[in-house]
């Protein structure tokens with residue numbers, strides 16, 4: 001497995017790996033992928049893809065309203081809040097791109 | 110001669126569904142609200158919580174797909190789109206990847222009198238993200254997750270459009286169709302309808318697609334038009350200078366009237382989609398699809414056609430059918446006063462102005478349609494003097510009273526009485542003897558000056574036709 005691939009996977013998971021870890025995990029990933037390769041030996045040309053292992057379908061929600069959490073409870077485990085205790089506070093992310101919202105909508109108003 | 114470039118444009122539209130509850134939990138899905146008060150373990154992405162599908166969201170998406178002529182999947186599933194960003198607490202968005210609910214539709218637009226079909230690649234269902242506020246002086250971003258988990262429909266076109274005007278025509282038609290379904294507020298300013306055009310240009314006569322850019326955060330038709338026009342121009346200019354167009358996301362800079370590259374490095378997107386293991390797949394039955402189809406309203410295009418067949422000008426019809434509520438209101442007016450053309454003139458003119466000035470939605474008009482129709486009849490048939498029409502209309506909006514009583518209260522009824530007008534005409538002739546003798550001498554066109562004077566004397570209340578008739582009688586014999 002190429003070193004860039006290991007770095008890329010680490011970046012996607014937002015983890016930083018030391019030089020040594022890059023080597024270790026690279027080797028481990030390599031062996032996992034190699035193991036999965038075995039499946040490729042089977043001829044699956046006529047087999048429908050099976051995304052789910054359990055045979056359940058159409059699980060719709062029909063429970064009536066439930067109350068949302070009180071804000072205190074919702075924010076209880078947040079590492080940091082805004083001074084008024086209304087928002088989760090995170091390190092500033094402007095400049096990065098939210099894949100869904102572009103610059104990201106403005107909260108509050 | 111310099112190289113000509115042809116733009117190729119596709120559009121991605123996100124539509125926030127207006128349902129009572131979120132898509133995968135029962136939190137209320139209202140717009141706004143105090144930050145982080147419409148959240149629960151599911152939409153906060155807390156460990157151990159399980160998303161469960163809201164049937165209404167699926168039905169709304171099927172209706173959107175059907176109204177765009179799509180095929181509806183009989184088997185569909187949700188997938189995880191993985192990425193880290195603070196607006197998405199789970200670290201993934203529940204979306205649809207290879208088996209969207211709807212695909213292969215189309216929408217016909219009219220641009221400069223020409224019809225054109227825009228292909229719809231897919232319509233799928235996903236969840237909305239939270240909102241971030243960036244707090245510069247604290248070097249922090251604040252996260253509100255009220256919006257996280259609200260049902261969101263994504264509508265993707267083929268790259269079938271070739272001008273900014275076509276892109277806007279598509280967007281307008283799409284918005285009209287969607288707003289008839291009553292599944293969303295379809296409000297671009299508030300972000301319940303979001304549009305992301307992707308644009309590339311290529312030398313005219315070639316068929317390979319150029320490198321495309323995407324523009325985000327466009328919140329009005331006008332900005333879509335301006336930004337797409339600018340982007341076409343920018344890319345064509347770059348190519349003709351021998352430069353390359355970078356694949357990137359851009360924003361509209363309102364002050365500079367240009368698109369600008371988004372700050373920050375853009376790494377290649379790698380969402381590692383895989384089937385959402387927490388949500389079993391859905392089978393959509395033929396009956397469900399047919400029930401949804403039967404629930405579709407008459408689309409705006411057909412209503413527009415029907416109005417034009419009633420003798421209403423295209424332009425009037427187009428404005429009236431923009432909103433279903435307004436089209437219904439128009440029809441309701443006709444049952445009191447069946448003069449389609451005249452009522453349509455009122456509804457796209459003074460009446461619409463009053464609505465706009467007062468910030469009243471076309472879907473939510475407080476005046477009973479009978480009153481509006483009566484007002485229109487009185488104006489047309491002379492029950493209200495021309496000069497007083499605006500005043501009566503404003504009073505109609507202020508009081509909601511019926512126009513006949515308003516005309517009496519305001520003392521602005523049109524003067525039709527022959528004797529009364531006759532007296533005024535005598536006075537005008539006496540005061541304008543020079544003009545009067547010109548008319549007597551055969552210069553009939555001069556009579557209009559006297560009509561004007563009489564109208565002025567009556568403070569606009571005299572019926573101008575009667576004024577003219579009496580003047581003629583008195584001067585021309």
Ligand SMILES: [Zn+2]
Nearest residue numbers: 134136149152
């Ligand atoms: Zn929730």
